[in-house]
Amino acid sequence: MFYGIVALYLALALMLYFNFLLQREVKRRIATEKQLIEKIAHKDKMEAIGNLAAGIAHEIRNPLTSIKTFVELLPQKYDNPLFREKISYFVPREIERLNSLLNTLLDYARPRKSLQQTENLLDLVRNTLVLFGTMFEENKIRIAVEIDxxxxxxxxxxxxxxxFINVIMNAVEATEGVSEPKILIAAEQKAKEVIIVFQDNGMGIENDNLRKIFDPFFTTKPTGTGLGLAVSYQILKENMGRIWVESKPGEGTKVFISLPIGKEV
Known part of the structure; x- marks a missing residue:
C-alpha cells in the first residue's frame, strides 16, 4: 500500500515536471516564431523602400528644384513685387510638400511597437499613394480613389x-503591358468593419496560383521574394483584419481588405 502511494506521487510529480517543460518549450517556440515574423516583416518593409527609392528621390527633387530656382532668381528679382508675391506663396508650400513626404517615409521606416488606434482611412491611403507618384507617372497608371x-x-x-504598399506594388506590376492601366481604391463600411478593395485591370492570376499567393516565398516574379502578401496576411491578422483575393486571367484582380471600424474618440 505504502509503495503504491509513493509510486503514485512519483508519477504525478513526473507528469507535473514534463508539463512544465512542455509549457516552457511552447512559450519559447511562440517567442521564436514571433521574432521570425517580425524579422520577415522588416525585410519586406526594407525591400519595399528599395523598390520605391528612385520614385521617392524624384519626388524629393521636384520641390528642391523649385526652391533652388527661386533662390537663384532672388538677387535679380527681389525688387519685383510680383516675384516677391510668388516666392512667398510657392516656397512655403514646396517646403511643406517636402516635409510631408519625408515625414511619411520616416514614419513608415522607423521601427516601433505595434499600436492600434483610430485612423482616417483616406489619409492612410493618400499618405501611401504619395510614395508612388513617380511610379504612376512613368507607367501612365490612372488612379481613382473612392473613399468617404x-x-x-x-x-x-x-x-x-x-x-497597402505591398498590394499597390503588386497592382502596378500586374498592369505592366496594359494599354490603359488603371487602379481603383474604394471602401465601404459594413456593420463593424470597413471593406477596402484594390482593383486593377492587369493580367490577373491563374487559378492554381491563386491558392498559393499567401504562402511565404511563393512568387511568379523573376526577382520577387514572395514575402509581400504573406507578411500582409500576418499583419492584418494582428490588426483583427482579413485579406482575400478575386482574380481571373486577363480580367484583372481585386484585393479585399477588412479592417475593424474606428472607435469613437
Missing amino acids: PDLKVFVDRQQIQQV
Whole structure:
C-alpha cells in the first residue's frame, strides 16, 4: 500500500515536471516564431523602400528644384513685387510638400511597437499613394480613389501602410503591358468593419496560383521574394483584419481588405 502511494506521487510529480517543460518549450517556440515574423516583416518593409527609392528621390527633387530656382532668381528679382508675391506663396508650400513626404517615409521606416488606434482611412491611403507618384507617372497608371473622407479604421498606421504598399506594388506590376492601366481604391463600411478593395485591370492570376499567393516565398516574379502578401496576411491578422483575393486571367484582380471600424474618440 505504502509503495503504491509513493509510486503514485512519483508519477504525478513526473507528469507535473514534463508539463512544465512542455509549457516552457511552447512559450519559447511562440517567442521564436514571433521574432521570425517580425524579422520577415522588416525585410519586406526594407525591400519595399528599395523598390520605391528612385520614385521617392524624384519626388524629393521636384520641390528642391523649385526652391533652388527661386533662390537663384532672388538677387535679380527681389525688387519685383510680383516675384516677391510668388516666392512667398510657392516656397512655403514646396517646403511643406517636402516635409510631408519625408515625414511619411520616416514614419513608415522607423521601427516601433505595434499600436492600434483610430485612423482616417483616406489619409492612410493618400499618405501611401504619395510614395508612388513617380511610379504612376512613368507607367501612365490612372488612379481613382473612392473613399468617404469620414471613414475611420482602428489599426496600427505603420503596419497597415506596409500592407497597402505591398498590394499597390503588386497592382502596378500586374498592369505592366496594359494599354490603359488603371487602379481603383474604394471602401465601404459594413456593420463593424470597413471593406477596402484594390482593383486593377492587369493580367490577373491563374487559378492554381491563386491558392498559393499567401504562402511565404511563393512568387511568379523573376526577382520577387514572395514575402509581400504573406507578411500582409500576418499583419492584418494582428490588426483583427482579413485579406482575400478575386482574380481571373486577363480580367484583372481585386484585393479585399477588412479592417475593424474606428472607435469613437
